[in-house]
Amino acid sequence: MAEVTALYRYPVKGLSAEPLPALTLARASGLAFDREYALALGTTAFDPQNPEPLDKGYFLMLRSNEVLAALATRFDPETGQLTITRDGATLLSEDLTRPEGREAVERFFEAYVGPAAKGRPRLVRAADHKFTDGSVISPAFMRAVSLINLASVRALEERTGGAIHPLRFRANIYVDGLEPWAEMDWVGREVTVAGLRLRGLARTPRCAAVDVNPETARRDTNLPKALKRHFDHVDLGIYLEVLSDGAVAVGDRLNVMPQAEDAA
Structure with missing residues (x-):
């Protein structure tokens, strides 16, 4: 079972993350x-x-x-x-x-x-x-929240041989307890957290922003290149569309609905 381990919002684009114990989401407006x-x-x-x-x-x-x-x-x-x-x-x-x-x-x-x-x-x-x-893609992407699977971060750490601060990826929801890269298969699938309904929109492609160390403000990696070299893609994390009003809190369990062929 996956568990929510950290939650963040970013009131001003490009500035630092604000940790919160819970996030309230709305279908019409996403994360306030x-x-x-x-x-x-x-x-x-x-x-x-x-x-x-x-x-x-x-x-x-x-x-x-x-x-x-x-x-x-x-x-x-x-x-x-x-x-x-x-x-x-x-x-x-x-x-x-x-x-x-x-x-x-x-x-x-x-x-x-x-x-x-x-x-x-x-x-x-x-x-x-x-x-x-994602605002340039569609209104749904503008209101989407982002999720990072910490097991995927660890898988990248193992290949690069160095520690990678998860906040490099500036996500709203961080989860643990999954297999590495499990989130890559969530596109089009429903995800539930404490009654809140979400749906995978797209994998999150990574640019040079993730190379900035949030602790030192130095550009000290080339993670998009490392992703491509070791995993043949530049994605880490996923965008989630908000399907219902509700809240998610640190410690909540996350469930992924099976695909139709899985349930058959």
């Missing part, structure tokens, strides 16, 4: 305050009144801006307060519901990232819109 905000590059055109999904390359993100991994961020949905720390010291704490608070965040990242921000980045948000990587 996950990739709710993004820092659009100074050259990016984004209209909050008419939002269109954009490739992650239009925003600050780890694939191009590994310096982001050196920051620890915390967002309070009730107050709108975003706090940024580094090595335990608070660098910024601003209210994102106020224009001056958003401007302070933008100016911070303009100075912190430097020329790679392509000018002053804009902190953007839009109603019923999420800045997930």
Whole structure:
């Protein structure tokens, strides 16, 4: 039996994970305050009144801006307060519901990232819109959550000969107790966790973002290349579509419904 071992959300695209004891999911909107905000590059055109999904390359993100991994961020949905720390010291704490608070965040990242921000980045948000990587594929992918099978991470560690921090993969749900790569066969199958119904949408292909060490903010691996070399694919993890409203908590058991031919 697979068990949920950790849960995370990422309120601002590209910034640090927030561990939570439970996540509340909704079929209509996915995970609240996950990739709710993004820092659009100074050259990016984004209209909050008419939002269109954009490739992650239009925003600050780890694939191009590994310096982001050196920051620890915390967002309070009730107050709108975003706090940024580094090595335990608070660098910024601003209210994102106020224009001056958003401007302070933008100016911070303009100075912190430097020329790679392509000018002053804009902190953007839009109603019923999420800045997930899959948003460019379909609305279902925009609202999807991501899952990592820790046994697959260990299988990759065995082949590469080094420790791999699971947070490199920036998933919402981490599970253990499965066979390595079992999640690769979940596409189109229903997954249940404590009464919550999900369905496998697609395997998660990996890019250079996973090469950034979340503890050191250094690019110290080439995991997509290692995946291709050792397993003949570049996938690790799976996107799950939310089929019903409900909650998942650390310690919950996960079940995968059999395929039709399996049940026959």
